[in-house]
Amino acid sequence: MAAGNTAPKGASMQRWQRIARRIRVPLGFLTAALYLFELWRGAPRPAAMAWSLALVLPGVWLRAYASGYVKKNRELTTTGPYAYTRNPLYLGSMLIAAGFAVALLSWLVAVVLAAGFAAIYIPVIASEERFLRATFAGFDDYCRRVPRLIPRIGGRNNHAARGAAGEKSADSGAVSGGFSFALYLKHREYNAAIGAALLYLSLLFLRPLLEAILHWAR
Numbered sequence: 001m002a003a004g005n006t007a008p009k010g011a012s013m014q015r016w017q018r019i020a021r022r023i024r025v026p027l028g029f030l031t032a033a034l035y036l037f038e039l040w041r042g043a044p045r046p047a048a049m050a051w052s053l054a055l056v057l058p059g060v061w062l063r064a065y066a067s068g069y070v071k072k073n074r075e076l077t078t079t080g081p082y083a084y085t086r087n088p089l090y091l092g093s094m095l096i097a098a099g100f101a102v103a104l105l106s107w108l109v110a111v112v113l114a115a116g117f118a119a120i121y122i123p124v125i126a127s128e129e130r131f132l133r134a135t136f137a138g139f140d141d142y143c144r145r146v147p148r149l150i151p152r153i154g155g156r157n158n159h160a161a162r163g164a165a166g167e168k169s170a171d172s173g174a175v176s177g178g179f180s181f182a183l184y185l186k187h188r189e190y191n192a193a194i195g196a197a198l199l200y201l202s203l204l205f206l207r208p209l210l211e212a213i214l215h216w217a218r
Contacts (some may be wrong), residue, residue, distance in 0.1 A: 020123045031109070038106045040210065044203045045105065052103035058195050059095030062088050067189035068179040076136040080179060082153035084141070090121055091149055094194060103203055125149075186212040 054150070064080060065162060066088035069080040081088035101110035125148065133137045 019035055020211065022068065023119060027112075027120070031112055031116060034106075034109050034112055035104070036206075038104045038109055039203065039207055043148070043207055044107075048105050049128045049200070049203060051102045052099040055095045055099030055102060056196055059092040059097075059099060060196050061092075062095065063192045064184060064189050065179065067183060067187040068184040071186075072189070073131075076132065076139060076142065078142055078146070083146065084149050084153065086146050086174035087125060091151075093117075094190070096192070102201055103200075156163075 066081045069082060070077045070089070085091055097113045098110070099118065101113055129139075129143075
């Protein structure tokens, strides 16, 4: 009975992953269109933009920090931010997206972003976990110690995770190590910082520029 239940669940997840791959680009265009619409509908408030930095800057930092540890498909990374959350890169992206929804003071953008992240990242994370579970014997133990997404800062589980993260296990494939700037460059994570800076520039100058162009066209 258990095996029979598992097969349909696996098939359903695979279908969801295929759908996620198909809707990723359309969702990106929809979000960009909503962003421009909300930007045109009302000028961003300086206070909202300032508050948004409380989410965007930690998000950019977290993605940069995590990229200096992860060795994709080669090692089970359990050090650095991976001792607190199994998906720090995705968590960083969510913080950045939430920050720009705050900057625009737009519930519409926030809802679309939340729906898009759920539709795309849930199947992606499930697929990656299947690969890691099949590749590294210690992945299940790592899952028991470290949350999938939201860290439990200061909790007993994280304390145990930090202790275990400093050990190297040949059986699990988990490797200890510090931040590598070479890995950061290899993963081109500086693009997240560049993208965030461009978005803030658009918040500041895109609306006035469009207004000037329309005024000139008249």
